[in-house]
Amino acid sequence: MKILISFLLISSSFFLFGEEINNAELRLLATKSGLESVPKNHKELLKKLDTAENKLTNQKINLGRTLFFEPLLSRDETLTCASCHKMNEGGDDNLPTAIGYRGRTNPKHLNSPTVLNAALSKFLFWDGRAKSVEEQASGPMQAHFEMNLTPKELVKRLSKSQMYQNSFKEVFDGNITFENVKKSIGAYEKTLLTRGKFDEFLDGNNKAMSEREKIGLEIFIKNGCVKCHYGIALGGQSIEKFPKYKSSAFPFKNIGNFKGKDGKYLFRVPILRNITKTSPYYHNGEVKKLSTVIQIESEYETDKKLNKKQINSILEFFKTLDGKLVDYGIDG
Numbered sequence: 001m002k003i004l005i006s007f008l009l010i011s012s013s014f015f016l017f018g019e020e021i022n023n024a025e026l027r028l029l030a031t032k033s034g035l036e037s038v039p040k041n042h043k044e045l046l047k048k049l050d051t052a053e054n055k056l057t058n059q060k061i062n063l064g065r066t067l068f069f070e071p072l073l074s075r076d077e078t079l080t081c082a083s084c085h086k087m088n089e090g091g092d093d094n095l096p097t098a099i100g101y102r103g104r105t106n107p108k109h110l111n112s113p114t115v116l117n118a119a120l121s122k123f124l125f126w127d128g129r130a131k132s133v134e135e136q137a138s139g140p141m142q143a144h145f146e147m148n149l150t151p152k153e154l155v156k157r158l159s160k161s162q163m164y165q166n167s168f169k170e171v172f173d174g175n176i177t178f179e180n181v182k183k184s185i186g187a188y189e190k191t192l193l194t195r196g197k198f199d200e201f202l203d204g205n206n207k208a209m210s211e212r213e214k215i216g217l218e219i220f221i222k223n224g225c226v227k228c229h230y231g232i233a234l235g236g237q238s239i240e241k242f243p244k245y246k247s248s249a250f251p252f253k254n255i256g257n258f259k260g261k262d263g264k265y266l267f268r269v270p271i272l273r274n275i276t277k278t279s280p281y282y283h284n285g286e287v288k289k290l291s292t293v294i295q296i297e298s299e300y301e302t303d304k305k306l307n308k309k310q311i312n313s314i315l316e317f318f319k320t321l322d323g324k325l326v327d328y329g330i331d332g
Contacts, residue, residue, distance in 0.1 A: 021211055021214050021215075023201075023206040023214075026214055026217065026218060027201065027202060027204075029218070029221055030202060030217065030221065031202070033221050033226045033230060034226065034230035034231055035202065035226065035230065035231070035232075035234065036202065036231075036232045037195070037198075037199035037200075037202040037203050037232070038117070038120075038193045038194065038195045038199050038232060038273075038323070038326065039193065039326070039328075040195060040199070040203070040326060041328070041329075042328045042329050042330075045190070045191070045193070045326075045328050048120075048232075049119055049120075049190045054134060054183045054186060054187060056187050056190060056191075057171070057187075058330050058331055059167075059170055059171045060171045060183070060184055060187045061187045061188050061190075061191055061330050062188075062330065062331070063167045063168070063171050063184040063187075063188075064183075064184035064185045064186065064187045064188025064189070065188045066167070067081075067181060067184055067185050067188075068080065068081045068082055068185055068188055068189075069081070069082050072154075072157045072158065072161075073141055073147055073149060073154060074101065074141075074147040074148065074149060075101055075147065075148040075149050075153075076101060076102065079100065079101065079146075079147050081115075081137075081140070081185065084098045084100075084112045084140070084146075085112070085114070085115035087116075087192075087325070089277065090114055090116065090274045090276075090277030090278040091114035091115045091116030091117075091118075091192070091274065091278070092111075092112045092113065092114045092115070092278050093112050094278070094279060094280070095111075095112070095280075095285065096109065096111060096255075096280050096284060096285025096286070097109045097110060097111060097112075097256070097284065097285060098110075098111075098112040098146065100140075100143070100145045100146035100147065100148070101144070101145065101146060101147060101148040104144070104145040104146075105145065106145055106146075106256070107145060107256075108256040108257070108258040108284075109255045109256025109258070109284045109285075110126055110256065110258060110283055110284065111126075111280065111281075111282065111283055111284060111285040113125075113126070113270060113271075114271070114273075114274060114278050115189060115192055116192050116193070116194055116273065116274055116325075117192070117193055117194060117232075117233045117236075117271055117273045117274070118133055118136070118189060118192070118233075118236070118271070119133045119186070119189050119190040119192070119193070120193070120231065120232045120233035120236060120271070121233055121235070121236025121237065121268075121271060122231075122236060122237050122238070123236060123237070123238070123239055123268045123269075124136040124236070124268065125139065125268065126258065126260065126267055126268055126283045127239075127260055127261040127262075127266070127267070127268065128239040128261060128266075128267075128268035129261070132186065133185075133186040133189040133190065134182045134183055134185070134186030135182070137181075137182045137185040137186055137189070138151075138178070138182050141154065151178035154178060154181065155176050155177060155178055155181075158176050158181070159175075159176050164176060168180060171184065191326075191328050191330060192325060193325070193326050194273060194274060194322075194323030194324055194325055194326065195323045195324065195326050196273075196320055196321055196322050196323030196324070197209050197213070197319075197320040198217075198317075198320040198321050198323075199323065201214075201320070208320075209317075209320050210316070212313060212316045213313075213316045213317050213319070213320050214317075215313045215316075215317075216313035216314045216315070216316045216317030216318070217317045217320075219306075219310050219313050219314055219317075220314050220317055223298060223302055223304055223306065223310075224301075224302040224304070225297065225298075225301075225302065225314075227302075228240050228269045228301065229269060229271075229272050233271040233272075233273055234271055234272035234273060234321065235269045235270050235271035235272050236268065236269060236270070236271045237269065238268075238269055239261060239266050239267065239268055239269070240266065240267060240269050240301075241264075241265050241266055241267075242260070242265055242266075242267050242300065242301065243265070243300040243301070244300060244301050244303075245299070245300055245301070245302075245303040246299070246300055248265060250282075250286075251296050251299075251300060252282065252286040252287055252296075253284075253286050254284065254286075255284045255286060256283075256284045258283055258284065260283075267283065272318065272321055273321045273322075273323065274321065274322050274323065275290065275318050275321060276290060276318055276319055276321075276322055277322065281293045290315060290318065291311055291312075291315060294306065294311050294314050294315065295311060298311075
């Protein structure tokens with residue numbers, strides 16, 4: 001007998017592990033919940049992320065790509081932005097806390113968020129203090145436990161390179177400045193967007209997702225997960241209290257003793273795209289299994305307890321958020 005998910009129904013054609021799913025209704029439910037697909041071409045990218053303050057030209061994006069992989073940005077010239085944000089590992093480093101200058105770790109034992117799709121966020125860093133990828137880019141370069149370089153020294157180093165002199169003159173029609181370094185890296189990061197099966201489904205392909213994955217999507221929405229993990233990146237749009245329910249203590253060891261923004265247990269909501277590839281989880285990397293994360297989030301953030309089938313269904317949905325970098329036709 002088909003098991004009716006009573007608290008999930010939006011029409012009688014939705015069944016747990018059933019044979020019939022109303023794709024149009026589910027797609028409408030997703031979009032009304034604030035979910036949308038990633039831009040699939042250059043025109044859509046510009047519409048979504050181009051700004052008057054930092055125009056996305058091909059030359060600027062290419063300069064930003066070069067800087068992203070440039071060891072001159074670190075004091076001992078051994079680290080790059082890509083050291084902690086590896087494209088083949090979900091855009092992070094899969095470590096509980098990043099390893100920076102001379103093996104230093106974050107003093108608060110903070111986990112490195114993914115750079116993939118980060119440009120779609122309104123808040124960056126675990127306390128949400130940065131409001132753009134351009135602003136965020138300046139942090140790791142200057143932090144003594146990360147790349148440990150001053151803006152003055154960075155500009156001095158790059159200015160010694162004829163290649164960088166020519167590139168900055170072409171892109172910015174001026175001298176090399178720290179502000180323009182941030183703009184270039186930010187422009188490149190705005191192209192680091194991924195699309196997967198979920199995007200194909202939202203764009204109208206009913207066969208892009210399996211029935212079980214669609215059930216997971218519906219549970220994700222109806223269970224209230226989407227209240228925080230909304231928007232094009234399924235997160236990164238708000239700062240929320242954690243834990244919201246139960247006690248103020250974390251449901252895992254608080255290594256690093258970080259308590260969010262202003263010490264008030266307020267955290268930037270992580271984005272869920274490519275979430276299956278970015279273990280370990282939470283601000284200090286204390287949770288390794290994604291199924292455990294789903295269980296914790298349900299109990300501590302929505303005050304509901306999911307059963308094993310529901311958790312597994314959400315896991316199946318999360319797999320559809322894995323994706324490949326979109327080719328926006330930027331000449332390298």
